[in-house]
Amino acid sequence: MTKSLMKMLVILALSSAIGGASAFFRGLPWQPNKQVVEQKQKLRDVVGERHEQIRKSAGIALDEFQAMIQRGAVVIDARTREDYEKAHLRIDSEPPVLNMEPDKADAAALNRLVNVSDRPFVIYCNSADCTLGEELYVVLEQNGFAGMKIYVDGWDGITKAKLPTTSGPDIWGADAMPPDENRDEPAQSSEGTP
Amino acid sequence: MKVIVWVARIIVAGIFAFFAIGKIEDPIKFAEQIQNYRMVPLEWTHAMAFALPWLEVVAAALLLIGLWRAEARYWILFMLVGFTLAKLYVEIIEGRHIDCGCAGGILKDLFGASGEKILAGWNGIYLNLFLIVLLLTDAIHSPTGRRAPRISVEGVAPSKTQPVS
Numbered sequence: 001m002t003k004s005l006m007k008m009l010v011i012l013a014l015s016s017a018i019g020g021a022s023a024f025f026r027g028l029p030w031q032p033n034k035q036v037v038e039q040k041q042k043l044r045d046v047v048g049e050r051h052e053q054i055r056k057s058a059g060i061a062l063d064e065f066q067a068m069i070q071r072g073a074v075v076i077d078a079r080t081r082e083d084y085e086k087a088h089l090r091i092d093s094e095p096p097v098l099n100m101e102p103d104k105a106d107a108a109a110l111n112r113l114v115n116v117s118d119r120p121f122v123i124y125c126n127s128a129d130c131t132l133g134e135e136l137y138v139v140l141e142q143n144g145f146a147g148m149k150i151y152v153d154g155w156d157g158i159t160k161a162k163l164p165t166t167s168g169p170d171i172w173g174a175d176a177m178p179p180d181e182n183r184d185e186p187a188q189s190s191e192g193t194p
Numbered sequence: 195m196k197v198i199v200w201v202a203r204i205i206v207a208g209i210f211a212f213f214a215i216g217k218i219e220d221p222i223k224f225a226e227q228i229q230n231y232r233m234v235p236l237e238w239t240h241a242m243a244f245a246l247p248w249l250e251v252v253a254a255a256l257l258l259i260g261l262w263r264a265e266a267r268y269w270i271l272f273m274l275v276g277f278t279l280a281k282l283y284v285e286i287i288e289g290r291h292i293d294c295g296c297a298g299g300i301l302k303d304l305f306g307a308s309g310e311k312i313l314a315g316w317n318g319i320y321l322n323l324f325l326i327v328l329l330l331t332d333a334i335h336s337p338t339g340r341r342a343p344r345i346s347v348e349g350v351a352p353s354k355t356q357p358v359s
Contacts, residue, residue, distance in 0.1 A: 028221060
Protein backbone atom coordinates (compact mmCIF):
# COMPACT_ATOMS: atom_id res chain seq x y z
CA MET A 1 0.00 0.00 0.00
CA THR A 2 2.75 2.44 1.03
CA LYS A 3 4.80 1.31 -1.93
CA SER A 4 1.88 2.01 -4.27
CA LEU A 5 1.35 5.43 -2.73
CA MET A 6 5.02 6.24 -3.20
CA LYS A 7 4.86 5.22 -6.84
CA MET A 8 1.78 7.41 -7.33
CA LEU A 9 3.60 10.35 -5.77
CA VAL A 10 6.56 9.74 -8.09
CA ILE A 11 4.20 9.77 -11.10
CA LEU A 12 2.66 13.05 -9.86
CA ALA A 13 6.07 14.61 -9.20
CA LEU A 14 7.36 13.59 -12.62
CA SER A 15 4.29 14.98 -14.41
CA SER A 16 4.41 18.24 -12.43
CA ALA A 17 8.11 18.62 -13.18
CA ILE A 18 7.58 18.17 -16.93
CA GLY A 19 4.55 20.49 -16.93
CA GLY A 20 6.33 23.11 -14.83
CA ALA A 21 9.47 23.02 -16.96
CA SER A 22 7.41 23.26 -20.14
CA ALA A 23 5.53 26.32 -18.78
CA PHE A 24 8.79 27.90 -17.63
CA PHE A 25 10.48 27.55 -21.02
CA ARG A 26 7.38 28.83 -22.80
CA GLY A 27 7.25 31.83 -20.45
CA LEU A 28 3.68 31.16 -19.32
CA PRO A 29 2.33 33.02 -16.28
CA TRP A 30 2.00 31.04 -13.04
CA GLN A 31 -0.93 33.08 -11.78
CA PRO A 32 -4.05 34.22 -13.61
CA ASN A 33 -5.14 37.86 -13.48
CA LYS A 34 -7.66 37.55 -10.66
CA GLN A 35 -9.52 40.73 -11.55
CA VAL A 36 -9.97 39.73 -15.19
CA VAL A 37 -11.15 36.20 -14.26
CA GLU A 38 -13.66 37.52 -11.72
CA GLN A 39 -14.96 40.02 -14.27
CA LYS A 40 -15.43 37.23 -16.83
CA GLN A 41 -17.23 35.05 -14.28
CA LYS A 42 -19.53 37.93 -13.33
CA LEU A 43 -20.36 38.48 -17.01
CA ARG A 44 -21.11 34.77 -17.47
CA ASP A 45 -23.39 34.82 -14.43
CA VAL A 46 -25.34 37.77 -15.87
CA VAL A 47 -25.68 35.97 -19.22
CA GLY A 48 -26.74 32.77 -17.43
CA GLU A 49 -29.51 34.64 -15.63
CA ARG A 50 -30.66 36.64 -18.66
CA HIS A 51 -30.16 33.99 -21.34
CA GLU A 52 -33.87 33.39 -22.08
CA GLN A 53 -34.77 37.06 -21.95
CA ILE A 54 -31.93 38.11 -24.30
CA ARG A 55 -32.72 35.29 -26.77
CA LYS A 56 -36.39 36.30 -26.77
CA SER A 57 -35.87 40.04 -27.16
CA ALA A 58 -32.74 40.16 -29.34
CA GLY A 59 -32.48 36.82 -31.14
CA ILE A 60 -33.10 36.91 -34.88
CA ALA A 61 -33.20 34.32 -37.69
CA LEU A 62 -31.39 34.32 -41.05
CA ASP A 63 -34.07 36.33 -42.96
CA GLU A 64 -33.95 39.19 -40.52
CA PHE A 65 -30.16 38.99 -40.28
CA GLN A 66 -29.85 39.43 -44.04
CA ALA A 67 -32.47 42.19 -44.05
CA MET A 68 -30.56 44.07 -41.34
CA ILE A 69 -27.34 43.82 -43.36
CA GLN A 70 -29.20 45.20 -46.39
CA ARG A 71 -30.39 48.12 -44.25
CA GLY A 72 -26.76 48.90 -43.30
CA ALA A 73 -26.47 47.32 -39.87
CA VAL A 74 -23.03 47.05 -38.29
CA VAL A 75 -22.17 43.35 -38.02
CA ILE A 76 -20.02 42.24 -35.09
CA ASP A 77 -18.35 38.82 -34.90
CA ALA A 78 -18.10 37.87 -31.21
CA ARG A 79 -15.98 34.76 -31.80
CA THR A 80 -12.31 34.50 -30.89
CA ARG A 81 -9.74 36.42 -32.90
CA GLU A 82 -8.32 33.15 -34.30
CA ASP A 83 -11.74 32.03 -35.55
CA TYR A 84 -12.41 35.45 -37.05
CA GLU A 85 -9.08 35.55 -38.86
CA LYS A 86 -9.64 32.07 -40.29
CA ALA A 87 -12.97 33.09 -41.82
CA HIS A 88 -15.81 35.51 -41.17
CA LEU A 89 -18.82 36.96 -42.95
CA ARG A 90 -18.05 39.35 -45.81
CA ILE A 91 -20.29 42.35 -46.36
CA ASP A 92 -19.81 44.96 -49.03
CA SER A 93 -20.55 48.04 -46.94
CA GLU A 94 -18.45 50.02 -44.47
CA PRO A 95 -17.52 49.10 -41.83
CA PRO A 96 -16.72 45.48 -42.65
CA VAL A 97 -17.67 42.79 -40.14
CA LEU A 98 -15.93 43.75 -36.91
CA ASN A 99 -14.35 41.34 -34.46
CA MET A 100 -15.03 41.91 -30.77
CA GLU A 101 -14.57 39.19 -28.19
CA PRO A 102 -16.59 40.08 -25.08
CA ASP A 103 -13.54 39.53 -22.84
CA LYS A 104 -11.50 41.95 -24.92
CA ALA A 105 -14.15 44.63 -25.42
CA ASP A 106 -12.19 47.38 -23.69
CA ALA A 107 -12.54 51.14 -24.12
CA ALA A 108 -10.40 51.22 -27.27
CA ALA A 109 -12.41 48.46 -28.90
CA LEU A 110 -15.72 50.05 -27.93
CA ASN A 111 -14.56 53.43 -29.24
CA ARG A 112 -14.65 51.99 -32.74
CA LEU A 113 -18.39 51.58 -32.41
CA VAL A 114 -19.08 55.14 -31.30
CA ASN A 115 -18.76 56.53 -34.84
CA VAL A 116 -21.34 54.07 -36.16
CA SER A 117 -23.64 54.03 -33.13
CA ASP A 118 -26.46 55.63 -35.13
CA ARG A 119 -26.81 52.32 -37.00
CA PRO A 120 -28.26 49.07 -35.64
CA PHE A 121 -25.81 46.43 -34.42
CA VAL A 122 -26.14 42.73 -35.14
CA ILE A 123 -23.92 40.21 -33.37
CA TYR A 124 -23.10 36.61 -34.22
CA CYS A 125 -20.93 33.90 -32.68
CA ASN A 126 -20.32 30.20 -33.42
CA SER A 127 -23.74 28.59 -33.16
CA ALA A 128 -27.03 28.58 -31.29
CA ASP A 129 -25.18 27.07 -28.28
CA CYS A 130 -22.55 29.80 -28.20
CA THR A 131 -22.95 32.43 -25.47
CA LEU A 132 -20.25 34.84 -26.68
CA GLY A 133 -22.89 36.84 -28.59
CA GLU A 134 -24.98 37.25 -25.48
CA GLU A 135 -21.90 38.17 -23.44
CA LEU A 136 -21.04 40.88 -25.96
CA TYR A 137 -24.67 42.03 -25.93
CA VAL A 138 -24.44 42.55 -22.15
CA VAL A 139 -21.05 44.31 -22.44
CA LEU A 140 -22.43 46.71 -25.07
CA GLU A 141 -25.55 47.30 -23.00
CA GLN A 142 -23.44 48.07 -19.93
CA ASN A 143 -21.55 50.61 -22.03
CA GLY A 144 -24.64 52.49 -23.12
CA PHE A 145 -25.39 50.87 -26.47
CA ALA A 146 -28.96 49.72 -27.15
CA GLY A 147 -31.07 47.88 -29.69
CA MET A 148 -28.50 45.18 -30.54
CA LYS A 149 -29.70 42.00 -32.23
CA ILE A 150 -28.12 38.53 -32.16
CA TYR A 151 -28.16 36.20 -35.16
CA VAL A 152 -28.84 33.03 -33.16
CA ASP A 153 -27.49 30.40 -35.60
CA GLY A 154 -24.23 32.34 -35.90
CA TRP A 155 -21.31 31.06 -37.94
CA ASP A 156 -22.99 27.64 -38.39
CA GLY A 157 -25.97 29.39 -39.99
CA ILE A 158 -23.74 31.59 -42.15
CA THR A 159 -21.84 28.60 -43.57
CA LYS A 160 -25.01 26.56 -44.05
CA ALA A 161 -26.66 29.44 -45.94
CA LYS A 162 -23.45 29.80 -48.00
CA LEU A 163 -23.19 33.53 -47.37
CA PRO A 164 -20.00 35.14 -48.71
CA THR A 165 -17.02 34.90 -46.38
CA THR A 166 -13.55 36.34 -46.14
CA SER A 167 -10.49 35.82 -43.97
CA GLY A 168 -7.84 37.98 -42.36
CA PRO A 169 -7.55 40.27 -39.36
CA ASP A 170 -9.90 43.07 -38.34
CA ILE A 171 -8.07 46.28 -39.14
CA TRP A 172 -11.02 48.65 -39.45
CA GLY A 173 -10.53 51.70 -37.21
CA ALA A 174 -7.19 50.30 -36.10
CA ASP A 175 -6.17 53.79 -34.87
CA ALA A 176 -8.61 53.36 -32.04
CA MET A 177 -7.19 49.98 -31.04
CA PRO A 178 -4.36 49.51 -28.53
CA PRO A 179 -0.91 48.94 -30.11
CA ASP A 180 -0.90 45.15 -29.71
CA GLU A 181 -4.21 44.96 -31.52
CA ASN A 182 -2.99 46.98 -34.53
CA ARG A 183 -2.65 44.69 -37.49
CA ASP A 184 -1.44 45.66 -40.90
CA GLU A 185 -2.07 42.51 -42.92
CA PRO A 186 -4.69 42.98 -45.62
CA ALA A 187 -7.82 40.79 -45.59
CA GLN A 188 -8.24 38.17 -48.29
CA SER A 189 -11.66 37.87 -49.85
CA SER A 190 -13.35 34.70 -50.99
CA GLU A 191 -16.84 33.72 -52.05
CA GLY A 192 -18.82 31.03 -50.31
CA THR A 193 -17.72 28.81 -47.48
CA PRO A 194 -14.02 28.40 -46.65
CA MET B 195 -10.10 -12.14 -22.35
CA LYS B 196 -6.57 -10.86 -22.95
CA VAL B 197 -7.77 -9.19 -26.15
CA ILE B 198 -10.59 -7.39 -24.33
CA VAL B 199 -8.17 -6.17 -21.65
CA TRP B 200 -5.76 -4.82 -24.24
CA VAL B 201 -8.54 -3.16 -26.27
CA ALA B 202 -9.84 -1.48 -23.09
CA ARG B 203 -6.33 -0.37 -22.16
CA ILE B 204 -5.55 1.03 -25.60
CA ILE B 205 -8.84 2.94 -25.78
CA VAL B 206 -8.41 4.50 -22.32
CA ALA B 207 -4.73 5.34 -22.80
CA GLY B 208 -5.33 6.56 -26.37
CA ILE B 209 -8.17 8.90 -25.43
CA PHE B 210 -6.26 10.22 -22.40
CA ALA B 211 -3.13 10.93 -24.38
CA PHE B 212 -5.05 12.38 -27.33
CA PHE B 213 -7.08 14.75 -25.15
CA ALA B 214 -3.95 15.81 -23.29
CA ILE B 215 -2.40 17.13 -26.52
CA GLY B 216 -4.89 20.03 -26.76
CA LYS B 217 -4.32 20.93 -23.12
CA ILE B 218 -0.53 20.86 -23.46
CA GLU B 219 -0.78 22.94 -26.62
CA ASP B 220 -2.78 25.71 -24.92
CA PRO B 221 -2.53 25.39 -21.12
CA ILE B 222 -3.91 28.90 -20.54
CA LYS B 223 -7.15 27.96 -22.30
CA PHE B 224 -7.27 24.79 -20.22
CA ALA B 225 -6.73 26.93 -17.09
CA GLU B 226 -9.75 29.03 -18.11
CA GLN B 227 -11.78 25.84 -18.45
CA ILE B 228 -10.72 24.81 -14.92
CA GLN B 229 -11.66 28.29 -13.71
CA ASN B 230 -15.15 27.83 -15.18
CA TYR B 231 -15.79 25.03 -12.67
CA ARG B 232 -15.11 27.46 -9.79
CA MET B 233 -13.99 24.61 -7.56
CA VAL B 234 -10.32 25.36 -6.97
CA PRO B 235 -8.71 28.62 -5.84
CA LEU B 236 -7.87 30.80 -8.84
CA GLU B 237 -4.22 30.88 -7.80
CA TRP B 238 -3.91 27.12 -8.38
CA THR B 239 -5.56 26.93 -11.78
CA HIS B 240 -2.48 27.66 -13.90
CA ALA B 241 -0.30 25.18 -11.99
CA MET B 242 -3.05 22.57 -12.37
CA ALA B 243 -3.34 23.30 -16.08
CA PHE B 244 0.42 22.82 -16.50
CA ALA B 245 0.63 19.54 -14.55
CA LEU B 246 -2.66 17.70 -15.23
CA PRO B 247 -2.20 17.06 -18.98
CA TRP B 248 1.28 15.62 -18.33
CA LEU B 249 -0.14 13.45 -15.56
CA GLU B 250 -2.62 12.14 -18.16
CA VAL B 251 0.16 11.45 -20.67
CA VAL B 252 2.48 9.79 -18.13
CA ALA B 253 -0.35 7.65 -16.66
CA ALA B 254 -1.53 6.64 -20.16
CA ALA B 255 2.02 5.68 -21.18
CA LEU B 256 2.59 3.64 -17.99
CA LEU B 257 -0.75 1.87 -18.47
CA LEU B 258 0.32 0.81 -21.94
CA ILE B 259 3.93 -0.15 -21.31
CA GLY B 260 3.08 -2.04 -18.14
CA LEU B 261 5.46 -0.30 -15.77
CA TRP B 262 3.66 0.64 -12.50
CA ARG B 263 0.43 -0.25 -14.29
CA ALA B 264 -1.67 -0.50 -11.13
CA GLU B 265 -0.58 2.96 -9.95
CA ALA B 266 -1.19 4.46 -13.40
CA ARG B 267 -4.65 2.88 -13.31
CA TYR B 268 -5.33 4.45 -9.88
CA TRP B 269 -4.37 7.88 -11.21
CA ILE B 270 -6.55 7.55 -14.31
CA LEU B 271 -9.48 6.31 -12.22
CA PHE B 272 -8.95 9.10 -9.68
CA MET B 273 -8.96 11.73 -12.45
CA LEU B 274 -11.98 10.26 -14.24
CA VAL B 275 -14.04 10.05 -11.05
CA GLY B 276 -12.93 13.55 -10.01
CA PHE B 277 -13.77 15.11 -13.38
CA THR B 278 -17.12 13.32 -13.52
CA LEU B 279 -18.17 14.39 -10.01
CA ALA B 280 -17.11 17.98 -10.72
CA LYS B 281 -19.07 18.07 -13.97
CA LEU B 282 -22.14 16.46 -12.33
CA TYR B 283 -22.01 19.03 -9.54
CA VAL B 284 -21.83 21.97 -11.96
CA GLU B 285 -24.55 20.57 -14.27
CA ILE B 286 -27.03 19.30 -11.67
CA ILE B 287 -26.49 21.25 -8.45
CA GLU B 288 -25.44 24.60 -9.93
CA GLY B 289 -27.35 24.25 -13.19
CA ARG B 290 -24.52 25.83 -15.17
CA HIS B 291 -23.68 24.53 -18.64
CA ILE B 292 -19.95 24.83 -19.14
CA ASP B 293 -17.43 23.45 -21.57
CA CYS B 294 -16.13 20.31 -19.83
CA GLY B 295 -12.53 21.07 -20.79
CA CYS B 296 -12.04 17.34 -21.33
CA ALA B 297 -10.10 17.72 -24.54
CA GLY B 298 -8.61 21.21 -24.29
CA GLY B 299 -8.97 22.69 -27.76
CA ILE B 300 -8.11 19.62 -29.83
CA LEU B 301 -11.69 18.83 -30.94
CA LYS B 302 -12.16 22.41 -32.07
CA ASP B 303 -8.87 22.25 -33.99
CA LEU B 304 -10.00 19.04 -35.70
CA PHE B 305 -13.69 19.65 -36.31
CA GLY B 306 -14.00 23.43 -36.20
CA ALA B 307 -16.47 25.28 -33.98
CA SER B 308 -18.85 22.31 -33.88
CA GLY B 309 -16.06 20.20 -32.36
CA GLU B 310 -16.52 22.04 -29.07
CA LYS B 311 -20.08 20.70 -28.87
CA ILE B 312 -19.04 17.02 -29.03
CA LEU B 313 -18.29 16.82 -25.31
CA ALA B 314 -20.63 19.59 -24.17
CA GLY B 315 -23.24 19.02 -21.47
CA TRP B 316 -23.83 15.36 -20.58
CA ASN B 317 -21.69 13.97 -23.42
CA GLY B 318 -18.51 14.57 -21.42
CA ILE B 319 -20.03 12.71 -18.45
CA TYR B 320 -21.09 9.75 -20.62
CA LEU B 321 -17.58 9.53 -22.08
CA ASN B 322 -16.03 9.51 -18.59
CA LEU B 323 -18.41 6.77 -17.43
CA PHE B 324 -17.54 4.73 -20.51
CA LEU B 325 -13.81 5.13 -19.76
CA ILE B 326 -14.35 4.17 -16.11
CA VAL B 327 -16.11 0.94 -17.24
CA LEU B 328 -13.21 0.15 -19.61
CA LEU B 329 -10.64 0.84 -16.91
CA LEU B 330 -12.44 -1.40 -14.42
CA THR B 331 -12.64 -4.12 -17.08
CA ASP B 332 -8.88 -3.85 -17.46
CA ALA B 333 -8.35 -3.85 -13.68
CA ILE B 334 -10.61 -6.84 -12.99
CA HIS B 335 -9.13 -9.03 -15.70
CA SER B 336 -5.50 -8.12 -15.11
CA PRO B 337 -3.23 -10.04 -12.74
CA THR B 338 -2.73 -8.24 -9.43
CA GLY B 339 1.04 -8.14 -9.84
CA ARG B 340 1.69 -10.34 -6.80
CA ARG B 341 3.73 -13.40 -7.67
CA ALA B 342 2.26 -16.76 -6.75
CA PRO B 343 4.41 -18.51 -4.11
CA ARG B 344 6.99 -20.79 -5.58
CA ILE B 345 6.26 -24.37 -4.72
CA SER B 346 9.23 -26.38 -3.58
CA VAL B 347 9.79 -29.97 -4.51
CA GLU B 348 8.25 -31.10 -1.25
CA GLY B 349 5.20 -28.97 -1.91
CA VAL B 350 6.02 -26.35 0.74
CA ALA B 351 6.49 -22.69 -0.19
CA PRO B 352 10.01 -21.60 0.70
CA SER B 353 10.11 -18.84 3.26
CA LYS B 354 12.71 -16.10 3.30
CA THR B 355 12.68 -15.76 7.06
CA GLN B 356 13.21 -18.99 8.86
CA PRO B 357 12.16 -19.12 12.47
CA VAL B 358 15.13 -19.36 14.80
CA SER B 359 14.94 -22.64 16.51
